[in-house]
Amino acid sequence: MYAPAEHDEVTGLANYVDSQLDAIAAAATGLTEEQARETPLRSGLSIGGIAKHITAIVRTAPGRIRDGAPTEEITADQIAAHEAQFVVGPEETTAGILAELAAARGELREAILASDPDQPTHDAPAPWFGIFDARPIRQRFYLVHLIEEIARHAGHADIIREQLDGVQVPSLELRAAGVPANEFIGDYQPAPGTIGA
Template identity: 40%
Template structure:
């Protein structure tokens, strides 16, 4: 990988895979044992990780996650935390339903961040991209994106 998108795009894919697997506790232990720099470094791909490998891992994790969504009991309680960055210093129970809503929020936030960064790089706005993907003709408001 090269260029300025490497830490941003690959880091978001890596973070999404890790969080989807529920490894926040692992990252929290890193934070507690080696400090904040190590915790934040866990969002950055290593030199051995490339975008293809990270996307492959993400696809595998997504399949596991979707199986869990289909088969899970929404009222089941699971331990979450600790998450000292939000003031939760001990694990506490949360329902699977709560965790799904939280994941939707996290994915939406990360997708928004990526969209803002992409727009800064190529200048395309969401409406232009959507019109191009859907094959809609230009109108008074939107012209489909052309690279």
């Protein structure tokens, strides 16, 4: 979790991104691969699928921060590829996806820290919102949207985890950060052989 601090804007933005990525990674702690693929909600989301989607975002975001978003209209193939990001494939594992996420995080953090939130840039078309052309924005718009997108899915992962076994993600985050159990957050020990054990 990102504790209160007197940071400059880009450091604060980078830390909020990191905090939400920590929550997504923590949500898988102690799950079996089968549990990480389960879709207990009506939406069909799984913790593994969320991690895969967020990994794709983390990989592409540094280029988008440096170069701006694509300006061409989104194709049906791109939409299909986007939908496939939410499914852990038969040759993939959630632990492997989380390792890829961990490896990609540093580049995103550096890109955010090197960015100028006031820099003029553009946002990609978003046909699902009725926006069919690129629109001018300040970099800040994309950086805050990045936090919004990751936080939305961190919340999904939290709810899915509670639905699977009742475990709350904040206790998993604190465990990962080395914070001992206290009167507010209980201790959690993942079973041997599970993700993050």
